[in-house]
Amino acid sequence: MLADRSRLHIALQKSGRLSDQSRDLLRETGFRIQSGKNSLTARVENFPAELMFVRDDDIPTFVSDGVCEFGIVGQNVLEEFAAGQEEPGYEVLAELGFGRCSLRIAAPEGTAYDGPQSLAGARIATSYPLLTRAFLARHGIKASVVKMSGAVELAPRLGIAGFICDLVSTGATLEANNLRAVDTVLESQAVLIRTTKPFDDARAFIAEQMLSRINGVLATKGSKYIMLNAAGENLRAIAALLPGADAPTVIPLRDRPGHFAVHAVCQESVFWETLEKLKGAGASAILVVPIEKMML
Ligand SMILES: Nc1ncnc2c1ncn2[C@@H]1O[C@H](COP(=O)(O)OP(=O)(O)OP(=O)(O)O)[C@@H](O)[C@H]1O
Ligand SMILES: O=P(O)(O)OC[C@H]1O[C@H](OP(=O)(O)OP(=O)(O)O)[C@H](O)[C@@H]1O
Numbered sequence: 001m002l003a004d005r006s007r008l009h010i011a012l013q014k015s016g017r018l019s020d021q022s023r024d025l026l027r028e029t030g031f032r033i034q035s036g037k038n039s040l041t042a043r044v045e046n047f048p049a050e051l052m053f054v055r056d057d058d059i060p061t062f063v064s065d066g067v068c069e070f071g072i073v074g075q076n077v078l079e080e081f082a083a084g085q086e087e088p089g090y091e092v093l094a095e096l097g098f099g100r101c102s103l104r105i106a107a108p109e110g111t112a113y114d115g116p117q118s119l120a121g122a123r124i125a126t127s128y129p130l131l132t133r134a135f136l137a138r139h140g141i142k143a144s145v146v147k148m149s150g151a152v153e154l155a156p157r158l159g160i161a162g163f164i165c166d167l168v169s170t171g172a173t174l175e176a177n178n179l180r181a182v183d184t185v186l187e188s189q190a191v192l193i194r195t196t197k198p199f200d201d202a203r204a205f206i207a208e209q210m211l212s213r214i215n216g217v218l219a220t221k222g223s224k225y226i227m228l229n230a231a232g233e234n235l236r237a238i239a240a241l242l243p244g245a246d247a248p249t250v251i252p253l254r255d256r257p258g259h260f261a262v263h264a265v266c267q268e269s270v271f272w273e274t275l276e277k278l279k280g281a282g283a284s285a286i287l288v289v290p291i292e293k294m295m296l
């Protein structure tokens, strides 16, 4: 059956590290998604879009082929795919801030490592052979790469390879296997991608609407609305302390001549240290509130 061309098709990981946060992001854009964990597709009830739940490895192919106009996938999977293509048929639209991990070279505790040259002649087990080879080529190192589909951390213990190249987040898996990360091949997080295949005006319009909502959701994530009171002579110093805010709104306070309310959207995190500095610069009645929706 051909896909319905009056709707957008979005490829998401069916089940795994990215599934919940990918669905949550779309729910935050207002999509009503009703599907059990076992469904392979789901229609969005209140938006002309259909979700395809697939293995993450297939997402770059689906999007490049134009079967799905959009997809959410880790940069690690995307870059491994791109390394095998002459011209990848997708573009990255946004970094999504979840699924953060690094593709790292690791070796059993006690293995000497003095930079990539220590890999010369070694065997490296990995599920990312193209990225590993590209790393070796970048450093002019000759080594053999052994492809494994999973459980890569077992390779040194089984005598398959002296090094591995695998994803690391907390480092707990490496530690449990008595391994130590020695180098970094790639820093990764989940990204939103769009096919470079053109699509018709109707879907282009829906796509713009969806992207504007997603950008709004991403913008609110790191943003806070900050309100405070201050005397006129302190306004300049206070404005300079507001993280990522341009042009705060300044409103005169009734019955307090020379005093103002300052309101601003801060596009960076507001830490306790920032509040302490604002207070030190003469601010009072400081309120920091979350922003629910934002359209830029
Ligand atoms: N430890 C981790 N911490 C954070 N993000 C991770 C971690 N491991 C992997 N990821 C990210 O999540 C993605 C999916 O990881 P997962 O382990 O669910 O993949 P998978 O087993 O290949 O799943 P699939 O069945 O879809 O092929 C990875 O490609 C990577 O971008
Ligand atoms: O540094 P850590 O926080 O321990 O995470 C690293 C582990 O996470 C990933 O595997 P995952 O648990 O997703 O299982 P998988 O190998 O079945 O994909 C990755 O392949 C590592 O094995």
Ligand SMILES: [Mg+2]
Residues within 6 Å of the ligand: 055, 056, 057
């Ligand atoms: Mg996979």
